[in-house]
Amino acid sequence: MNYTYGNKEKLKSKKLIDQLFTEGKSVSAYPLRLVYLGTTFNEDLIAKTGVSVSKRNFKTAVDRNRIKRLLREAYRLNKSIFFNNLTTQHAFMILYIGKDKPTLDVVETKMKILFEKFSSKISEK
């Protein structure tokens, strides 16, 4: 299975991010929130994903970096499960909206719940 999370899979385009936040929909499983948008891009990928932590809740850069790394790690290890049924291209942004520093265990379980919610919402349509 593929556990990589390379440069191409990261959401980097400022335009796309702006579009994501203005037009995208969201689901949440506290302390996580997922903003998603069906879109298309040139590369042969299912998803482009970014992570973000509010500066308001975590003042020092060290804490924010730590949480973002945990989010990326959880995404990297579990993404193959998430996208089994997904066929169209999507852009994702995972936000951490909690106020306490998490552990990897918590982040992983919450992220699984989060993507289950997401896929059920997608399949409703």
Place this chain on the structure above:
RNA sequence: GCAGUAAAUCGCCUUAUCGCUGUUUUGGUUUAUUCAAAAUGGAGGAAAGUCCGAACACCGUAGUGCAACAUAGUGGCUAAUAACCACCAGCCGUGAGGUUAGGAAAAGUGCAACAGAAAGUAUGUACAGGUCAUGCUGUAGUGAAACCAGGUAAACUCUAUGUGGUGCAAUGUCAUGUAAACCAACGUUUGAGGGCGGCACGCUCGAUUGUUGGAGGGUAGGCAGCUAAAGUGUAUUGGUAACAAUGCAUGUAGAUAAAUGAUAAGGGCUUUUUUAGCAAUAAAAAAGUACAGAAUUCGGCUUAUAGAUUUACUUAAAUA
């Protein structure tokens, strides 16, 4: 020894699994590019605050005066500074040392607790003297000071010196687009209007123009800038020192919604408790292991910081 002063240094380590990113090489596909493999590099003493000073870049006629701001003992050092070093002076400490907002009070203005009638365009009381008359004069009393001066410039002020502005989201370039494009209105050669972002003088552009509005396009994509740095380490020489010169060695992050990690196991270190022991110490358990993340680059300053180490020095009182 305890206690204290100053300076300097370090600021977790190892292994395994799975990952991120720069560079180089090889291979495949190729205009570019992209993919795979291998090798190798990948956060700090403060990377932080952005408080000073520079490099570098652009704007600019950056010239004079005013304003504004900054600095303020003497000498030195430096690319430069308000930093740094040495010395003098004041103050604090028993001392090692620390600290200073250390130019000017007869240019002017302001300010001053308590006491006191009054601290200044003042004059009460008592006594004495004097006058045509009057706080006109003296003494007593309050106070550091009673009209004569003095203090205060982390009060205005004055003096001397210095300062053009904006900051790598600078700036250049490639791609896209293409445009000094188009439409309308207004203005003007005894010159409309604009630029020099504090003000004035002054300078300067000015019909292939200026302003306003419309419509339309663009709006942080790539590359360069970007990391060889007034670099780092070390030795010698000169200097009280900051620092300088010379020799030798070394080549050390470049991300951009922003890499430098995640998890597990083990080991250090510190503290506490328990057990054994006269003690040094040993064993076990638990807890802790800080502050904090490069963003153009340097030199300082300031602030945060668990814990550890080294060197030099001090000792009034109290204990041994």
